Amino acid sequence: MLIVGELINASRKPIAEAIEAQNAEAIKNIAKEQWEAGAHYIDVNAGIFVEKEADYLQWLVKKVQEVVDLPCCIDSPNPKAIEKALEVHRGIAMINSVSLEKGRFEAVASLVAGSDLKVVALCMSDEGMPETAVERVKIADKLINKLVNKGVLIDNIYVDPLVQPVATNHNFGVEFLSAVEQIMNNFPGVHTICGMSNISYGLPVRKILNRTFAIMAVAKGLDSLIINPLDRELVAYLIAAETLSGRDSYCMNYLKAYREKKLNL
Amino acid sequence: MGVQSIFDAVISLDSDKVVELVKEEIGKGTDVSSILEQGLIAAMDEVGKRFSEGQFFVPEMLLAAQAMKAGIDVLRPYLIRSDSKSKKGTVVIGTVKGDLHDIGKNLVAMMLEGAGFEVHDLGVDVDTDTFVNAAKEKNADIVAMSALLTTTMPTMEEVIKAIKENQLKCKTMVGGAPVTQAFASRIGADGYSEDAPGAVEKARELLGL
CATH class of the missing domain: 3.20.20.20 (Dihydropteroate synthase-like)
Structure with missing residues (x-):
């Protein structure tokens, strides 16, 4: 199960405020918490700041990767903003997203x-x-x-x-x-x-x-x-669901989660 | 009494009952505009109020609107014959260019219809010219725009500008998840609402109803 941590999204009010105030500590803390909870990618979104989106997105990538050793999921339909974020990104990013809408695919x-x-x-x-x-x-x-x-x-x-x-x-x-x-x-x-x-x-x-x-x-x-x-409960149930769906050989993931105390709810 | 039971049937989301009761009232010779105003429209207001208070939910709003519509369909031939005082105003509504989200826009259109407005829904991905032409053609009192994307929000401003440039008398309303009162004010929209029932109130306010 690949988990993208969704919390650093400017449509959430505290995040929008942290971005506007350039409060790096707040962003770093949320990145770190998601990393510790087992996220594989950290989503970054600055969509509400239409004109400043590209700059803010780049700033978010920098701040996130200063504290966590994870790639980002760059959450924007805007190719210029994505490019600017990629300039500073380390590792292999995920781009969210491409669609079949005209202009947006190419x-x-x-x-x-x-x-x-x-x-x-x-x-x-x-x-x-x-x-x-x-x-x-x-x-x-x-x-x-x-x-x-x-x-x-x-x-x-x-x-x-x-x-x-x-x-x-x-x-x-x-x-x-x-x-x-x-x-x-x-x-x-x-x-x-x-x-x-x-x-x-x-x-x-x-x-x-x-x-x-x-x-x-x-x-x-x-x-x-x-x-x-x-959301520890959600993560625990997802681990169980994957085990029950036949995608956890010898139930090793489930047992690993148990030993890491991820199943103690 | 009879009209009250129509109101109750809409609140109970019972289309069949609404149709039956509206026919019954028409048969009794009850004033059609009171069936419409105190029965159907008042019931939709109550549904909107309960929705805003968190007692009713989206599927219930949809069912109530269906019940209301079923009642209107029975009433329509009589309404046309009676005077048009029950007409509240004409609204042209759509989701702006580049944006395909329609759920919120549909809810607003439905609630406005439920409140007795004549609603022309232009659908999604509606460009500025289409808004302006429809507003002229339908002689709209209000042009209502929806945008669910931060990338399409700025398009609302273009539509508002075009309406002003064309010197149309209509008012403008905007809404959608990323839209705020501050944004609405900045782009010169006459009205903003957070949810569908609020949009009905705003429309009435803008037209002095």
């Missing part, structure tokens, strides 16, 4: 082409948001093929099938899950990734829906998640 894909960068391929096209599994798989197919044709290794592609709120259409959960299963079966070697919180929009006690949905997606083959790694 610009970001050309940054990734011929590099070792990991890339999130978001299932969105100019035809709008996919609603069914069939629509998602169709977009995923195009994205994967176009990226592979540009020389991106399939192992570096993380398809995000796009989570939509179950409150607005009760089939949105099951269509997503079915898409994960088909993508993982149809394109051996590719990864699937998503954030959780969209699923529960408009409903109470969102945590229960988010967690249950994450577990169900892992059962369908989802192997990467953008989550809050400080």
Whole structure:
């Protein structure tokens, strides 16, 4: 299970304030906490600062990597901001994201082409948001093929099938899950990734829906998640879900988590 | 009494019951505008209030709107015959260019319809000209814009500028997850709301209803 720690996102108020005040300590602390909790990538997002996004994104990468020995997930649709962040990035970053929307594919894909960068391929096209599994798989197919044709290794592609709120259409959960299963079966070697919180929009006690949905997606083959790694319960259940899905040889990960006291809730 | 039971049926999210009761009231000769105002519209206001207070949730808003719509469909032929005093104003709504998110925009459109506004939904990825032309064509009182991306938010400002340049009399409203009151004020929007029921209140306020 690959975990992207989602907390350094400027759409969260304390983060926006820390960025504006250039409070490096605050950012470093959150990076460190996520690292200690087992995150593999630290997401950095400065999207709300439209004009200053590129500078802030670069600053975030610098500050995060001053304290943790982890790559970042550079969370921006803006190729200029991504490039600026990459200038200072150490290691192999993940870019979040490329999609089939006009203008957005070429610009970001050309940054990734011929590099070792990991890339999130978001299932969105100019035809709008996919609603069914069939629509998602169709977009995923195009994205994967176009990226592979540009020389991106399939192992570096993380398809995000796009989570939509179950409150607005009760089939949105099951269509997503079915898409994960088909993508993982149809394109051996590719990864699937998503954030959780969209699923529960408009409903109470969102945590229960988010967690249950994450577990169900892992059962369908989802192997990467953008989550809050400080949520110890969620992480423990994800480890268990992966073990139960047949992706934990001899249950070694589960036992390792036990010995590291990650299962003491 | 009869109109109150229509109100109750909308709150209970029961479309069939609403249709049945509206037919019954029409049969009894109850004033159609009171069926609309005190029955259906008042019920949607209550639904919006409960939503804002965290007692009702999105799926319940959707069902209530369906129930309301079913009632309006029965009422429509009679409304056209009666005077048009129940018309609240015309709203042109859409998600701005480059942005394909429609959930919030749909909720706002639905609640505005529920409040008796004439709503023209332009869909998603709507460019500035389309907003301006629709506003002219429909003689809109309000142009409402949604953006869910920080990258598409600035487009709202272009639409507002174009509306002013074309000297259209309509008011402008903006909303969407990254949009704030401060942003709305900065780009010269007349109204902003955090959620769908708030958008209805704002629209009424802007039109002095």
